[in-house]
Amino acid sequence: MQEDEQKHQKHLCEKVETSHQIIGKKWVALIVHCLMEEPKRFSEIHAFIPDLSKRVLNERMKELEENGIVLRNVIPERPIRTEYCLTKKGTELGKALKAVEDWALKWL
Amino acid sequence: MQEDEQKHQKHLCEKVETSHQIIGKKWVALIVHCLMEEPKRFSEIHAFIPDLSKRVLNERMKELEENGIVLRNVIPERPIRTEYCLTKKGTELGKALKAVEDWALKWL
Numbered sequence: 001m002q003e004d005e006q007k008h009q010k011h012l013c014e015k016v017e018t019s020h021q022i023i024g025k026k027w028v029a030l031i032v033h034c035l036m037e038e039p040k041r042f043s044e045i046h047a048f049i050p051d052l053s054k055r056v057l058n059e060r061m062k063e064l065e066e067n068g069i070v071l072r073n074v075i076p077e078r079p080i081r082t083e084y085c086l087t088k089k090g091t092e093l094g095k096a097l098k099a100v101e102d103w104a105l106k107w108l
Numbered sequence: 109m110q111e112d113e114q115k116h117q118k119h120l121c122e123k124v125e126t127s128h129q130i131i132g133k134k135w136v137a138l139i140v141h142c143l144m145e146e147p148k149r150f151s152e153i154h155a156f157i158p159d160l161s162k163r164v165l166n167e168r169m170k171e172l173e174e175n176g177i178v179l180r181n182v183i184p185e186r187p188i189r190t191e192y193c194l195t196k197k198g199t200e201l202g203k204a205l206k207a208v209e210d211w212a213l214k215w216l
Contacts, residue, residue, distance in 0.1 A: 020132050
């Protein structure tokens, strides 16, 4: 392999591995999936995914916020509402994951 | 939620989780990626991915074979050659993962 090609290769490998570290984490693909329709409150996301505890969901939402995939909106109404929505980065991830989801539904 | 909808939801969750258990495992996405071009020998896959040991690659190839994603062909030439190629299930997975890869290259 040429040196340039090797560099490109290493670069690709690192990014692909990072992406699967993010989306390979349990529940992440489903959380992104459920936010694709529309912004949702914490309790709505929780209701969408059976078997996911509030503690773990809370952890995941924080990680997704840190990764710039999810945005947390505090709506100054009474009572105060907190909604989660996907960023542009998150929406594009959701579209990519849709392809994997279709594969899973067909083949697994 | 209706009972039917709940069932569908659980079904979706399980399949999506299973798919991410398969592809979230370190190196799997890259192995599938490199087999998308053409069938390759073990040593060629190994050369394609820096930092992946032969022991782990061997493990992954066995798992991918068991999951019906990869096919191992023994070619009765002299010397005997062993080649790995993607099945139809594997090729379709590769196409789905391409979308995730493009996302990773753009956003990470």
